[in-house]
Amino acid sequence: MIIYSDDSGQLIWPDTDLHDPNSKKDYYISYRPPVRTNETVYTKGIDVVVLPEANGCLYECVSGGISNTSLLHSTNTFTTIEGKLQEDGDVKWKCKADTSRLRDGDVISASTWTASDPLIILTGTDIISNIKTVVNVSEVPSTLKKFTLTNHCTILRASGRIEEYDKSLIITVKPL
Secondary structure, eight states, X not given: OEEEEOTTOOEEOGGGSOBOTTSOEEEEEESSOOXXXXXXXXXXXXXXXXXXXXXXXXXXXXXXXXXXXXXXSOGGGSOOSTTOEEEETTEEEEEEEXXXXXXXXXXXXXXXXXXXXXXXXXXXXXXXXXXXXXXXXXXXXXTOOEEEEEEEEEEEOTTSOEEEEEEEEEEEBOOO
């Protein structure tokens, strides 16, 4: 899952909005979606969650709203049939196979970002909740049409095994 936030803090998918060279942006890669919670506002096309008890599925929000407020609405009531819709309070989720890099008990232990020339990364890498890594970029030259951000991530598996991954984002710069 890849998202970024603009100067207003609004989270946006990069393929639906271009990088404005006059705007500072934070780019995120989430190696595991957050856990679904009760009484939470979820947004269509943005939110993807896993359940507290892993069941091999991800749930993509296809109709936004507030999730069920009942604690009785638990993991074992969610469908595990890929493509099937799941009602959850005002929210509708689409069940998908869990393809995330992180599993229960795994954590991101290190993360570094690099950027294509001449782009400069303004801040160091932050690791958020041990599942998401973020980088801040700005000062994109107006002549640049695209740039690449690459995240090198070290994952400590619950088993103690260490794995490393590289994930690149190609971002199109909005014409002025």
